[in-house]
Amino acid sequence: MPDIFSLDSQKGDEVVIKKDPIKTPDPLPKSAHRPHEKVSLLSTFTRFPDDIRFQNQETNEDVHLFLRRHIITNVPWVLTTVALFLLPLLGIFLMPFIESLPFTFSSQYFLIFILFYYLIVFGYAFVNFTTWFHHVGIVTNLRVIDIDVTHISSKNVAATNVADIVDVEYSQSGFLSNFFDYGNVNLQTEGLKPNFEFNHISKPAKAADIISDLIAGRPSDV
């Protein structure tokens, strides 16, 4: 049985009672000595990134894990962009039809139309990329932060204390998620607080392990 209260010393008639601190899972110490990783433009899973800053970051808050959706989740919009980029080339095959029209477009109109078209294609790709870029999960020694950017006018930032997380689980379903090793990590919080979910992130098993180690106060060497 651990001693909660112990007689430390007696000075004359005065009895000094020393109280041991209650052992709670302390936040891990600042990870200055740990190997830091650089976050590149396309990083999806980074341990101890040293170049991430976020809103309301505390001075003693150290980022342990930086998560993004797997890069393979970008394939649909990348393919769409490539298809849209190549679409005007079909105009070469439609040239005889265009020449047979009763009216003609001057070259100025054609130039403006092509520039405008490619600006729209670029805008489509850019918005999709920035949405993916900013849709992240951050695990620090104090909190778990979920930044959801779903489209150009919607963003949602949710955070919870590490101590409030009671359970961590991950799921991978389907051929692609197993092949490319991505999936969902679900964090259950206490009581009525909303649960957290990181969707389609890289290495979900590793992420779940790191988070559960953090909850338990164990240093993780994964």
Place this chain on the structure above:
Amino acid sequence: MFDFTNFFTSDGFELGLKIFALFLIGFYMIFALIVFNHIRSLRRILVVSTAAGSPLIQTMNFFYLLATIFLFVLALVIL
């Protein structure tokens, strides 16, 4: 009385096309402004301070808006 049949000439068609093109690019400029503002606001939430991170995104964001404005001005001038 205004003769509407004038619009169905080649010049009328071109005028209609010009107005339509300017409206379209004008509206797209509003969309580009919304995107610009949105991405700028994301900089306050998350900063990836490597060179190929938030600085690159914000620079591209600026040039995207600039390109849209440039296209609108170009359309005004040459159409």
